[in-house]
Every structure is written in C-alpha cells, then in structure tokens.
Amino acid sequence: MHNILVTGGAGFIGCNFVRHLLHTHPSYRVVVYDKLTYAGRLENLQDVAEAFPHRYAFVQGDICDREKVEETVRGHDIDTIVNFAAESHVDRSILDPDAFIRTDVYGTYVLLETARKFGNLRYHQISTDEVYGHIEGEHRSKETDPLRPRSPYAASKASADHLVHAYHITYELPVTITRGANNIGPYQYPEKVVPLFVTNALNDMPLPVYGDGRQMRDYQYVVDHCQGIDLVLHRGQIGEVYNIGTGQEMTNLEMVEILLDELGKPRSLIQHVEDRLGHDRRYSMDVSKIQALGWQPTHTPEQAIRRTVRWYVENRWWWEPIRAGKFQEYYRQVYGSRRILREP
Numbered sequence: 112m113h114n115i116l117v118t119g120g121a122g123f124i125g126c127n128f129v130r131h132l133l134h135t136h137p138s139y140r141v142v143v144y145d146k147l148t149y150a151g152r153l154e155n156l157q158d159v160a161e162a163f164p165h166r167y168a169f170v171q172g173d174i175c176d177r178e179k180v181e182e183t184v185r186g187h188d189i190d191t192i193v194n195f196a197a198e199s200h201v202d203r204s205i206l207d208p209d210a211f212i213r214t215d216v217y218g219t220y221v222l223l224e225t226a227r228k229f230g231n232l233r234y235h236q237i238s239t240d241e242v243y244g245h246i247e248g249e250h251r252s253k254e255t256d257p258l259r260p261r262s263p264y265a266a267s268k269a270s271a272d273h274l275v276h277a278y279h280i281t282y283e284l285p286v287t288i289t290r291g292a293n294n295i296g297p298y299q300y301p302e303k304v305v306p307l308f309v310t311n312a313l314n315d316m317p318l319p320v321y322g323d324g325r326q327m328r329d330y331q332y333v334v335d336h337c338q339g340i341d342l343v344l345h346r347g348q349i350g351e352v353y354n355i356g357t358g359q360e361m362t363n364l365e366m367v368e369i370l371l372d373e374l375g376k377p378r379s380l381i382q383h384v385e386d387r388l389g390h391d392r393r394y395s396m397d398v399s400k401i402q403a404l405g406w407q408p409t410h411t412p413e414q415a416i417r418r419t420v421r422w423y424v425e426n427r428w429w430w431e432p433i434r435a436g437k438f439q440e441y442y443r444q445v446y447g448s449r450r451i452l453r454e455p
C-alpha cells in the first residue's frame with residue numbers, strides 16, 4: 112500500500128484521516144479527491160499541504176465523474192481507495208434526497224467499477240451506524256445484523272454497503288467496510304449537532320434540541336475513529352465489516368449539559384423544538400469485533416465532547432466565516448419556522 116486515494120478527504124472525517132495517515136505512514140502518498148461541496152474545504156487540509164508537499168496532492172472532482180476518477184487513479188498510480196465522499200447530513204437528506212442518491216449510491220458504484228477496472232485495487236468504504244436503523248431495548252447492533260435504514264441518508268449509505276459487498280462476492284474485489292458511530296472533533300461542519308450547539312452557545316443563541324432530547328447517540332472522537340479505520344485498512348479481514356465506536360451511549364440532553372458546562376454557559380439556552388421527521392431514537396453498536404483486532408478508543412464520549420468544545424472555542428477563524436455565509440440560508444430553512452415546544 113503506497114498511493115492512497117482518499118475521496119471526500121476535504122470533509123470532516125476525511126481531513127482528520129489524511130492528517131493521521133501522513134503522520135503515521137512515512138512512505139505513503141495521499142491523493143485527496145473531493146468535489147468541494149459546501150462541506151468540503153481546502154482550509155481543512157492547509158497544514159497538511161504545507162507539511163507534506165511531496166506526499167500529498169489534491170484533485171477537485173466528483174466521484175460520479177467516471178472519466179475524472181479513472182484519470183486520477185491512472186495519473187497517480189493509485190493502489191488503494193478509501194471512500195469518505197458522501198452527502199452526510201440527515202436533515203439535508205430530509206429536505207432534498209437527490210444528491211444523496213447520486214453521490215452516496217452512484218458515486219460509490221463508480222469507485223467500485225474503477226477499482227475493478229484497474230486490477231482489483233484495495234477498497235475501503237466508510238459507512239455509519241445509521242444503516243442499522245433505530246435500535247430497540249438493550250440490543251447492540253452486530254455487523255451481521257440486517258440493515259434497516261430509516262432516513263434517505265441512511266438508506267443511501269446502506270445501498271452503498273450492499274454494493275461494496277456485492278463487488279466482493281461477484282468480482283472478488285478486496286474490500287472492507289467500517290461503520291462508525293457519531294464522530295465529533297476538529298473541522299466538523301456546524302450543521303451537525305455538537306458544533307452547531309457550541310457555536311450557537313458561543314453566540315448566546317438557543318440550542319434547538321429536537322423533541323424531548325432523550326435520543327441516544329455514541330459520540331466518539333474523530334481521531335479514535337481514524338485510528339480504527341487505519342487498523343481495518345491494514346489488518347482487517349477482506350470482505351468483512353467492522354463497527355467503530357466507544358460502545359457507550361448518552362442522551363442528547365446529557366451531551367448538551369456537558370457542552371454547556373465546558374463552556375460555562377447557562378442551561379437556559381436549551382430550547383426544545385419540533386422533532387426531526389422519522390428521528391431514530393437510539394443507535395448502539397457492539398464494537399467487540401474491532402476491539403478483538405486490537406483497537407480501543409482513547410476518549411470517552413464525555414472527554415470527546417469537552418475536547419471538541421475547546422477546539423471550537425480556540426478556532427473561531429475556521430467556523431465564523433462558515434456561519435456568516437450560505438449557512439445562514441440553511442439555518443433559516445431548517446430552524447426558521449420550527450415550532451418551539453413548551454412541554455417536550
């Protein structure tokens with residue numbers, strides 16, 4: 112493994128993964144291939160471009176553009192593809208699923224076809240716990256559980272997982288899949304709940320908690336997730352799926368309380384608002400399979416939240432221009448006419 116194509120590498124998890132790869136594997140060359148949608152930003156990779164001018168390259172392109180993907184793979188002698196590229200936000204998928212089907216499903220197909228055409232390149236797919244759908248009672252999703260996605264986003268990601276598996280069975284493509292729990296940390300676009308709430312709170316704006324706020328999520332630190340992906344890429348069994356998360360869930364209200372506590376801001380900023388359509392109440396994964404491979408998270412969800420809050424406090428240069436731009440239109444669309452709940 113030497114020349115790695117990281118699609119979606121200018122996004123949140125992708126840029127953290129690229130940083131991790133270049134620092135950890137001194138012989139690797141990394142080519143980021145990214146369309147630079149609203150979520151992809153070259154600032155996310157500025158330090159990497161400066162620190163590794165000979166081992167890092169950037170190509171702007173769409174994963175649905177087969178010719179451009181092939182030209183990049185050929186031109187950079189790529190031997191491994193790691194696919195982070197996706198439309199990634201559930202609320203946007205509820206407003207308009209179109210781009211989700213194109214990028215997450217068709218785009219994955221284009222990458223798989225390219226991997227096959229160039230002699231069965233090593234292929235790794237970044238997936239999510241959302242493909243398992245809402246999890247009842249005490250159950251924790253295992254990798255072998257059926258996929259029951261319930262949002263357009265989750266359905267597009269589940270479709271991609273099925274395609275990746277099919278390419279392994281049909282064409283013996285050497286694939287692996289990781290399904291990550293909610294990631295938090297540096298460079299996450301402020302539409303996702305933790306950066307949205309931190310930046311709202313820093314501006315003394317209300318924190319729009321959907322419904323009763325008792326939904327459960329496993330908030331993991333993005334760098335822990337990246338280490339897990341690296342491990343599966345190198346030591347995972349071909350054809351297998353691995354869940355990655357801390358295995359500890361908390362309610363959204365608990366997450367908000369830790370966040371406000373770290374900021375020293377009052378609980379009165381919490382505002383319960385009309386719930387998300389089809390909101391999955393609980394995700395919970397069994398992570399024993401990746402633990403058996405030798406991975407452990409180095410942050411609890413609480414440590415991950417506190418560390419993330421501090422990054423946003425210290426890096427206003429990154430998020431203030433985002434919030435001042437097109438983001439405002441999105442915010443009005445999702446939150447502008449949302450009903451405020453007096454009794455959640």
Ligand code: NAD
Pocket residue numbers: 118119120121122123124125144145146147148149150151152172173174175194195196197198199200214218237238239240268290291292293294295299300
């Ligand atoms: P993100 O939205 O921050 O970044 C997505 C990146 O993909 C952006 O750089 C964007 O420009 C790029 N992109 C979008 N469409 C593209 C296209 N057609 N062609 C090329 N590039 C395109 O997302 P993220 O949070 O970093 O998530 C990365 C991956 O991890 C996604 O596949 C997502 O489903 C998965 N995932 C995310 C989480 C999470 O909590 N954020 C958890 C588990 C899995």
Ligand code: TYD
Pocket residue numbers: 201202241293302303304305307319320321322326327328363387
């Ligand atoms: P999000 O970060 O969108 O991730 P996902 O839906 O993919 O898990 O949301 C995390 C949780 O926070 C989820 O239960 C929805 C909730 N949430 C709010 O309560 N208010 C918000 O404004 C947002 C964006 C999310």
